[in-house]
């Protein structure tokens with residue numbers, strides 16, 4: 001029996017798919033990359049991006065012929081989208097050949113739900129409305145054998161006015177430190193070299209626990225685990241980024257010098273409407289503090305353009321902030337409405353053409369800055385964790401610097417999984433070319 005999982009969205013969703021894979025493999029299913037070979041197809045959805053529903057519904061529609069050819073095929077839909085009001089019922093009504101719809105809070109019950117779906121003549125729906133306690137020790141089948149994602153906190157309490165996450169992933173729930181440490185120790189035993197700690201806001205870690213531990217405390221514990229060479233984390237909310245975290249990154253050798261710190265906008269008026277709880281001055285001050293303590297740290301960000309009420313002057317403030325901060329790179333987005341969020345009903349929605357124009361101007365600026373920043377690395381030697389062999393680049397090896405920059409270079413496949421020193425010879429806007437430094 002074979003399974004295939006289609007995943008949309010962020011790393012949290014990717015990691016949920018790894019857990020679903022683990023459960024399926026315990027049920028003796030094996031993974032297949034071919035849809036038409038699968039006995040079960042799961043669509044793990046996301047509702048954060050624009051038109052997610054249209055895309056997912058289009059994909060479910062494409063699966064109808066497979067169900068026709070193989071009536072025993074099981075089709076299941078899960079993830080953030082199913083957690084939105086009315087979506088599960090809509091799927092059952094429009095695509096009656098879907099066997100199972102379940103939400104983000106009952107992922108751990110998947111084997112049981114699958115059994116119920118097989119016995120049910122109609123689409124079996126189970127979408128819990130409230131998060132239950134965290135279930136530990138679920139099986140995980142990881143996509144990589146060098147780098148692993150480790151969720152440390154679920155949900156979010158922030159309610160940024162444009163974001164659907166708190167409504168579909170619930171309030172913040174931290175995993176117990178001993179469970180996280182155990183998981184990372186097991187990963188180290190299996191030969192994993194790098195872990196990325198995941199959470200919508202990792203800086204909130206521990207606030208809901210009875211134990212006296214915060215995110216810095218957790219990082220210090222994980223830094224002691226032998227075998228793990230690199231620790232990364234995402235995402236950080238600027239309002240919760242403490243001085244103690246800056247010093248922890250500085251002191252702990254394994255924590256990589258890369259911080260993803262979404263700013264979202266450069267105008268205080270827009271930041272307030274977004275409900276971000278910081279000002280641009282506070283954000284710039286934070287970046288300066290990070291850079292004064294960890295000068296080599298790369299800082300990346302997320303920016304939304306065309307938020308309701310954003311004027312040309314507000315947008316100019318975003319450009320000014322980008323110019324001042326000099327991010328290493330940025331994920332830039334055009335604002336799009338998410339039904340159910342406060343921003344969706346705000347007046348003064350920005351015209352699509354204006355949004356597109358602002359996005360282009362922002363990307364041009366950021367690309368210029370990214371290139372300039374990468375140019376500074378020319379001739380420098382950086383530590384790279386070799387991740388693989390890139391056939392599209394004439395068989396070059398690739399890996400990432402501690403600052404999370406992608407590097408291509410010649411070398412033998414035996415180096416995969418090892419840390420090597422690479423001299424940067426040709427820095428480009430998004431990637432770096434280099435040669436292994438034998439010295």
Ligand code: SF4
Pocket residue numbers: 156157158159160163164165166200201237
């Ligand atoms: S911090 Fe804001 S943007 Fe991030 S997940 Fe929470 S509500 Fe959404």
